Amino acid sequence: xxxxxxxxAAAVALVLLAAAGGSASSVSTARTLAERSALAxxxxxxxAARTHADPACGKAAGLICTTVSVPLDSTGVVPGSIAxxxxxxxxxxxxxxxxxxxxxxxxxxSATVFGLGTPAAQQLFRFMFPGYTLVAYDDRGTGExxxxxxxxxxxxxxxxxxxxxxxxxxxxLGPAAPFYSTAIHAQDLDAVRAALGxxxxxxxxxxxxxxxxxxxxxxxxxxVNRLLLDSVLPPELPDPYESNVLQQMPTTLKTLCQTxxxxxxxxxxxxxxxxxxxxxxxxxxxxxTAAGKQKAVKVDGIELLTVVLxxxxxxxxxEELPAVVSAALKGNTQPLLxxxxxxxxxxxxxxxxxxxxxxxxxxCRDGTFPWDxxxxxDQRQALLQNAIATAPxxxxxxxxxxxxxxxxxxxxxxxxxxxxxxxxxxxPLPDVPMLAVSGxxxxxxxxSGATAVAARFPQGHVLVVPGxxxxxxxxxxxxxxxxxxxxxxxxxxxxxxxPVTPPLVVPVPAxxxxxxxxxxxxxxxxxxxxxxxxxxxxxxALWLMTGGLGQAVKLPGLYGGSMTAGANGFTLKSYSIxxxxxxxxxxxxxxxxxxxxxxxALIVGGPAASHGVLVLQGARLAGSLGGKKVP
Numbered sequence: 143x144x145x146x147x148x149x150x151a152a153a154v155a156l157v158l159l160a161a162a163g164g165s166a167s168s169v170s171t172a173r174t175l176a177e178r179s180a181l182a183x184x185x186x187x188x189x190a191a192r193t194h195a196d197p198a199c200g201k202a203a204g205l206i207c208t209t210v211s212v213p214l215d216s217t218g219v220v221p222g223s224i225a226x227x228x229x230x231x232x233x234x235x236x237x238x239x240x241x242x243x244x245x246x247x248x249x250x251x252s253a254t255v256f257g258l259g260t261p262a263a264q265q266l267f268r269f270m271f272p273g274y275t276l277v278a279y280d281d282r283g284t285g286e287x288x289x290x291x292x293x294x295x296x297x298x299x300x301x302x303x304x305x306x307x308x309x310x311x312x313x314x315l316g317p318a319a320p321f322y323s324t325a326i327h328a329q330d331l332d333a334v335r336a337a338l339g340x341x342x343x344x345x346x347x348x349x350x351x352x353x354x355x356x357x358x359x360x361x362x363x364x365x366v367n368r369l370l371l372d373s374v375l376p377p378e379l380p381d382p383y384e385s386n387v388l389q390q391m392p393t394t395l396k397t398l399c400q401t402x403x404x405x406x407x408x409x410x411x412x413x414x415x416x417x418x419x420x421x422x423x424x425x426x427x428x429x430x431t432a433a434g435k436q437k438a439v440k441v442d443g444i445e446l447l448t449v450v451l452x453x454x455x456x457x458x459x460x461e462e463l464p465a466v467v468s469a470a471l472k473g474n475t476q477p478l479l480x481x482x483x484x485x486x487x488x489x490x491x492x493x494x495x496x497x498x499x500x501x502x503x504x505x506c507r508d509g510t511f512p513w514d515x516x517x518x519x520d521q522r523q524a525l526l527q528n529a530i531a532t533a534p535x536x537x538x539x540x541x542x543x544x545x546x547x548x549x550x551x552x553x554x555x556x557x558x559x560x561x562x563x564x565x566x567x568x569x570p571l572p573d574v575p576m577l578a579v580s581g582x583x584x585x586x587x588x589x590s591g592a593t594a595v596a597a598r599f600p601q602g603h604v605l606v607v608p609g610x611x612x613x614x615x616x617x618x619x620x621x622x623x624x625x626x627x628x629x630x631x632x633x634x635x636x637x638x639x640x641p642v643t644p645p646l647v648v649p650v651p652a653x654x655x656x657x658x659x660x661x662x663x664x665x666x667x668x669x670x671x672x673x674x675x676x677x678x679x680x681x682x683a684l685w686l687m688t689g690g691l692g693q694a695v696k697l698p699g700l701y702g703g704s705m706t707a708g709a710n711g712f713t714l715k716s717y718s719i720x721x722x723x724x725x726x727x728x729x730x731x732x733x734x735x736x737x738x739x740x741x742x743a744l745i746v747g748g749p750a751a752s753h754g755v756l757v758l759q760g761a762r763l764a765g766s767l768g769g770k771k772v773p
C-alpha cells in the first residue's frame with residue numbers, strides 16, 4: 143500500500159522510534175564481489191552476472207545489482223532465456239541470515255516495488271529484518287526482467303474489455319504464454335538463490351507474494367528457514383470466482399466502523415443491497431471533471447465490488463464509502479458516480495508498476511477453472527455457465543450468480559491453452575518459524591486465509607491488525623505490526639493482535655441530497671455549518687485517496703468547483719458537495735496521526751449558505767456564519 147511520500151516518511155519515522163538512541167551499525171564484512179561470483183558457480187537453472195547498470199547500484203550504499211539468466215522453458219522445447227534483475231543489500235552488523243522480499247500482483251517486480259536503493263526503504267527493512275541481507279528481484283515478466291506489456295489490457299476497466307484484451311494478450315505472447323505460472327516463478331526464485339550462493343533463505347511475501355513463497359516452500363523446503371507472510375493468499379487460491387472474498391466481504395465490511403463514525407452492520411448490508419441492485423440495473427450518469435467538463439460513467443455490480451475491494455488499499459476511499467453507498471440507496475447517485483470515476487482514474491498504472499499481461503499469464507496458467515486445461519477457448523463459455531448455474535448455494539456469498547465475473551474464470555475465457563492445472567510442489571512444508579500478518583479490513587485476502595496457512599506450520603503464528611487493509615505490515619500507521627515483525631525476527635513471540643487505532647481521517651458522515659437546501663434562500667448558520675463540516679470530511683478523505691501521493695492532483699466537486707491536492711495539503715476553490723454551498727481556502731496537512739491533523743481557513747459562500755469564515759484546527763471547525771458564531 144502507498145500512502146504518499148509525506149505520509150510514508152512520517153510513518154517510517156514513527157515505527158523507527160524504537161531504534162532511536164542506538165548507534166549506527168557499519169556494513170557487515172560480507173563476501174566481496176569476487177568471492178560471491180565464485181560462490182555462485184554454475185547453478186542448475188541460472189547464472190549470475192554482476193552489473194551496476196541500475197543507477198541506484200552506483201549510488202546507494204552497498205547495493206549490489208545482479209543479472210541471473212534463466213531459460214524461458216526449462217525443458218528446452220521452447221527456446222529463449224530471461225535475464226532477471228536482482229538487487230541485494232548486505233546486512234549491517236552481525237549477519238543473521240538472508241531475507242528475500244517478494245511483491246504481489248502477480249505483476250509487480252519486487253526490486254521495483256521494494257526499492258532497496260532508496261534510503262527510506264533501507265531504513266525501514268533493515269529495522270524490520272535486523273542483521274539480514276536483503277534480496278529483491280523482478281520476477282520474469284515484471285520490472286526489468288523481460289517486462290510483459292499488453293497496452294489494451296493495461297487500461298481495460300470493464301469485464302468485457304478485460305476479457306477481450308486478455309485473449310488478445312495471450313495471442314500476442316504466443317509460444318511464451320504458458321511459461322509464467324506460479325510453479326515456474328518458484329523455479330526462478332530458486333535459480334536466484336543458487337546464483338547468489340545462499341543455501342538457506344527467509345521469505346517475506348506480500349499478497350500474491352505469499353502464494354509464491356508457499357509455492358517455493360513446497361518445492362524447495364530444504365532451502366527455507368523462515369516465512370513472513372503478509373496478506374495471505376493460500377496456495378490453492380484463488381478459486382474461479384473469488385468465492386472466499388465474496389463470502390467474507392460482508393463480515394469484513396462491518397469492521398470499518400469499529401472506531402466510530404458509521405454503523406458497520408448497516409454499511410455492510412447497504413453494500414450488498416446496492417451491488418445486487420446495480421447488477422440488475424446498472425447506473426449511468428455524468429460527473430464533472432477537474433477541467434469543468436462532463437464525463438459519462440457507468441457503475442454496475444462488478445464495478446461497485448471492485449471499488450469496495452480496492453478500499454482496503456486506500457484509507458481515503460474506505461472513509462468515503464459508507465456515506466457514498468448510503469446516498470446511492472437513497473437516490474443520490476452523484477457521489478457514487480464520482481467515486482467510481484476517481485477510482486478508475488487513480489488505478490491506472492504502467493506495466494512497470496504492475497504488469498497486467500504478467501497477471502493474466504500467471505493467473506490464467508495457474509487456474510483452477512471449470513474446464514480442462516486444453517479445452518479450446520470457444521468451448522469454455524458453455525462450461526463456465528453450466529458451472530455457475532449448478533454452483534452450490536452460498537458460493538457467491540450474499541450476491542447473485544452475476545458475481546462470478548468477480549473471479550478469474552471469466553477473465554481467462556479466451557486465454558490460449560493450456561489454462562489451469564499448473565501444480566505446485568508436493569511438499570512437505572518445512573518446520574520453520576512462520577508468521578502470518580493480516581489486516582482486519584483486508585478485503586481481498588481475508589484473515590481466514592492467514593489462519594488456515596498458519597495452521598499448516600507447527601511454529602505458525604497469526605498477527606491481526608484491526609482496521610488496517612491489505613499489505614498490512616507497512617500499511618499499519620501505528621507501527622505495531624512492524625515492531626512485532628522485528629521482535630519475531632529476533633526470536634520473540636509475536637502478539638496475536640495489535641490495538642485498534644483510529645482511522646487516519648474521520649469517515650464521511652453524510653452526503654446531502656441534491657435538493658437538501660433551497661437553491662435561492664440561505665440556510666441557517668447551523669445548517670450551513672453541518673454542510674461545511676461534511677465538505678471538510680469529504681475533502682480530507684479525497685486528499686488521502688489521491689493527494690498524498692506527492693504530485694498535485696486536481697479533483698472535481700460534486701456540484702462545482704475544484705480541489706487541488708498535493709503532498710502538503712489541499713486547496714479548495716468554490717468546492718461544492720451540497721448544491722448552493724461552496725467552500726474555498728487552503729488547508730495544510732500538519733501532523734501525522736492517526737488521526738491526521740489539518741489546519742486552515744475556509745471561506746463559505748453560495749446562494750444556499752450563510753456566508754462567513756471558518757477556521758479548521760484538527761478536529762475543530764469554528765468561526766462565524768451569517769454573523770453568528772458556530773458551532
